[in-house]
Amino acid sequence: MTGHLLCGLADNPALPGALLDRLVERAVADDAEGAELADALSERPDLGPVRAAALAARDEHVAIRLAHSGLLDAADVDPEARPAVALALLDEGVAPPGWARLLAAHPDRGIRETLASRPGLPLDVVETLAADPDVAVVAELALWTTEPSIAARLAAHPHAEVRRGAAFNEAVPPVALITGEGLAPARSCLVCDREEIPFTHDPYCPRTDCELRGGAACAGGHESTVHEIREQAARNPATPAAAAASLVGDPSMLIRWALAERADLSQELYARLAFDPVLGVRAEAAGNPAIGEPLIRALAAGGGGDEVARSLARHPRVPLDVLAQLAAATRIGPTLLPRIATATPAELAEAAGAADARVRMLVAERRDLEPELRDRLAADPNAAVVRSVAPHPGLSEERLRAVVARHGALVLARVAANPDAPPDLLEELARHDPPVRRALREIAGHRNATAEALSPCLADAKARPRAGGHPALPPEVIVDLLADADPAVGRAAAANPALPVGVMARLLRS
Known part of the structure; x- marks a missing residue:
């Protein structure tokens, strides 16, 4: 089978236009391997509209990718026959406005649900989706709509699943979803829509047609969905800090964890969360950029565990003396x-x-x-220390050689990763005995690698595919690699810009 080689040709930036045309024809005509080949070709920046249209006609996935890359014209797409492609063109703003109205009435719920997540829809389309008979479509709209009046209306929707979507929508602060003030109780949820209550869904449910979330439960009060609503509202940055703060003592770990992500709480509340009994909540609060230096120092001195220490170390404003303390006490x-x-x-x-x-x-x-x-x-x-600095651009050949002489195999891979490592040094690193495999993998993709440096890389299973695509390899070696037992190596060789054009043509004739 030569499918992997043809895909390699599709990746080859040096493929002449005439051979690219033949490869596109092959992808369109070949039922067995055409899909993979078309997928590889869709990544090329030099397709042009004619080739792109031919590939799009052959494969839906490829058509969507080409639509997102700007290579597909709306005139080449029938929105009724290819609604997923039409959605991609709507995303890019190049589809006629009428397509949104057409897709809002599509019989496939998945298409309408996907449409509901798209920004900038006409108001009449938003209204149509808000009245959709399928709650999944309305819930998706509640999550994404930027129309404040629609978002506010959906936050009071009788179905709890729709309220769950609205709870994370930033168009309207979901205060009522936390306090319940002025809001009638939800009448239904996904659980009581489908099961006789009380019911708790098995997290390891074996039913392939079941759409309930793991642990979903309802005993008449839509308990799991109400909890998720509060969690989403706690995480929503549009929720006023005062409303979110009312949840800081909530028994749910997930709600407290969501609060620990917020950037607008008081330092007193952050302190409560930073010393929460749950490690995950503490670590989330410790890494929050909104916490101040006094709390950072208190946490560093409090011995909250390695996870908290690592979160503190990643804090963008941690004092350097505290960072030094953390580095000494925790593996960063x-x-x-x-x-x-x-x-x-x-x-x-x-x-x-x-x-x-x-x-x-x-x-x-x-x-x-x-x-x-x-x-x-x-x-x-x-x-x-030397391993960390060895890949730094600008290090002279003399210093790189001194590093290798002083530390040997411990630093070889990092020296090989230096973008300024000269060809003769890479050759010496590649010949190191015993071989340093990580160094070989760095050399295999290095821009300064020579054929002599690449030769030892071909002996390493993980470095071999990278080396096979390096243009410094001699053409005869590249041609030999086309027959390699590892398809990844063969594909890399076929994608090598140094592959002779005559060999490219021969592969296409095979």
Whole structure:
């Protein structure tokens, strides 16, 4: 089978226009492998309208992708025959307005439900969807409509599922859904619509046709849906802080967790949430950018657990001395933290001089360090610090070689990831004995890799597909890789821009 090779050709940026035409014809005509080939071709930026229309006619998924990429014209689509494609064109604002009215009356509930989530619908279409006989369509509209009058009306809808959608809609503050003031109780929910109550849905329900959410329950008061309404309202940023704050003592962990995400509560309420008995609530509050320095310091000193400490470390305004304390007490790992990303040059220089290597490692994750500071970290005696700074652009060949000489295999992969690593150094890293597999995988995709550096990469199963697509490979090696037992390697070789055009043509004739 050559399907993977044809898909590789479809990925090849050097494919001549005449061969691209033949590949499109193959995709349209081939029933067995045409769908996969058409999918690969739809990613190309050079299709043009004629080829795009041919591929769209062959495959619905491809047509939707081409519509979103701006390569499909509304004149080429029948909205009644291909409503999903019509929805994609509506999303892009290139479909006639009448299509929305047509789709609002479509017999497929899924089409109407999807339409209800789209912004900018004409008011008459919104009204049609608000009166839809299927509650799923109305609930979707309640979640997404930007019409305040419609959102307010749906928040008082007699069906609890519609209210659930309205509870997270920012068009109207869902205060009444929290307090219940002026709001008649809901008359039904999805559970009592379908089951004899009292009923609690099995989270592991084996029925393939069941649409109830896991744990959905109703004993006459639509209990699970009412809980979800309150949770959504607690999370909704349009809910006034005072209304949301009334839920801070709620027995539900999920509601308190939702409150911990908010950006508008008082520091006193954040403090309650930050010392909640549930770890997840505490960790969410600890990472909330709205909490102030006093609470950050109290949490850091309180020993709330590693998850809370890691959330604090990711806080964008955590004081650097607190961050140093957290790095010493908790495994954070080599990652660019928000506070380090926004640190001033003076702050970075101070942190880079910390006695604790774990703090210096955090600074080394920045990729825009001043040259003097970058070079100082590259000369650090700690291998973890050096590993973090090794991929930093601008490091000279001399410094990269010094790093390898000092730390050996511990840093090879990160040196190989440096975009400025020169070809001769990559060749030496690739020949390291024993091989450092992570380094080979970095070299396989490196822009400076030579054929000599890529050759050892072909011996590693994970590096081989990346190396197979590298244009520095000799053409004869690329051609040999087309017959590789691993289809991913063959596809990468077929996508290699250095593949001879004659071989591309031969693949198309096979």
